[in-house]
Amino acid sequence: MKPIPANIIQHFAETFCFGRTGFSREEIPAYFMKYQGDIPTIHSQIGASKTGVFLSCVAALTPSNQRLALYDLCDDPPSSKHPMPAVSVRQELLCALVQADGRAPLGVELSSMTIRGIREHWFTAASRIPLSPSAAITAARSLVETTCKTILAEHGLRDQSAGDFGQLYRRVREVLGINPKKGASQNLHQITSGLSEVIDGLAGLSNKAGDRHGLEGGEKIQDISFASLAVHAAGTIALFLARVHRDSTRGPMNEHVIEKIA
Numbered sequence: 012m013k014p015i016p017a018n019i020i021q022h023f024a025e026t027f028c029f030g031r032t033g034f035s036r037e038e039i040p041a042y043f044m045k046y047q048g049d050i051p052t053i054h055s056q057i058g059a060s061k062t063g064v065f066l067s068c069v070a071a072l073t074p075s076n077q078r079l080a081l082y083d084l085c086d087d088p089p090s091s092k093h094p095m096p097a098v099s100v101r102q103e104l105l106c107a108l109v110q111a112d113g114r115a116p117l118g119v120e121l122s123s124m125t126i127r128g129i130r131e132h133w134f135t136a137a138s139r140i141p142l143s144p145s146a147a148i149t150a151a152r153s154l155v156e157t158t159c160k161t162i163l164a165e166h167g168l169r170d171q172s173a174g175d176f177g178q179l180y181r182r183v184r185e186v187l188g189i190n191p192k193k194g195a196s197q198n199l200h201q202i203t204s205g206l207s208e209v210i211d212g213l214a215g216l217s218n219k220a221g222d223r224h225g226l227e228g229g230e231k232i233q234d235i236s237f238a239s240l241a242v243h244a245a246g247t248i249a250l251f252l253a254r255v256h257r258d259s260t261r262g263p264m265n266e267h268v269i270e271k272i273a
Contacts, residue, residue: 013138014074015081019111020066023081023104026096027088028061035092036061042089043068046076078134081108129249132157136242144238151238151245152176158249159183162256177211187255206251209244 027033034042036053039061043050051067059067069077085105088095095101136150159179160170166186172179 015069015077015108016111019108020069020077020081022107023069023084024062024065026100026104027084028065031093033088033091033093033095034061034065036064038089038091039064040068043072043080046080047072075131075134078108079131082130129154129158129161129253133246133249136245140235140238140242144235147238148241151241154242154245154249155180155252158252162186162252165256180206183252187252189255206248209248 028039036059040050040053050071051064053064056064056067069080072080082105085101085108088101096104132150132154136147136154139147139150156176156179159182162183163170163186168182168186170179170182172182
């Protein structure tokens with residue numbers, strides 16, 4: 012995974028460290044230390060401006076941690092001495108960050124999910140598409156598996172699928188109430204059943220063409236278009252499940268809410 016482009020990081024620094032907006036000098040290293048321990052301290056940067064401190068802290072992070080820290084700033088910035096940038100400003104930064112990584116608009120919504128494990132798997136899958144299509148397919152499956160297992164865990168349930176991808180997905184549908192037995196309409200059932208077909212296809216593609224098993228003679232799939240399809244299909248499913256789960260935890264779930272999400 013490549014570091015975030017310097018112009019994007021500069022834009023973040025100028026936005027979150029401008030005058031009486033955003034971080035104080037002391038707050039900057041404290042924020043980034045949540046993502047990685049070896050961040051330059053404020054005492055090692057005597058005389059540096061707030062922008063300079065921000066840039067040096069981001070530069071010390073791994074590319075993955077850079078993304079986590081900056082995505083979190085866009086989604087849910089910490090309390091600070093000065094007011095943080097407005098939501099609209101942070102959304103513009105989020106879009107610039109996603110586009111700089113060459114992601115589709117889906118990436119904006121996936122990046123804003125609060126379940127960090129899901130977000131990290133999205134980063135991994137999307138970043139592998141141009142470099143290793145077979146690895147991207149494997150990561151796409153992991154993205155959906157992680158989403159499903161996280162949802163079950165947050166409902167206090169254990170994964171009992173024994174590696175059966177389809178069974179895991181059906182269990183999560185049951186828990187979230189998105190099937191006819193739970194009162195969902197036939198139209199909604201058709202949509203979610205279609206997702207089941209995608210799940211089955213993703214499982215098969217991962218088993219046969221991902222980097223877990225390879226093809227005959229040790230070959231692996233190298234078609235970027237297949238990898239991109241798998242990753243974005245997985246992303247769509249993960250986002251749908253995560254949003255239904257998120258909204259269901261805020262109050263009673265009903266079909267109107269689910270159909271709005273879908």
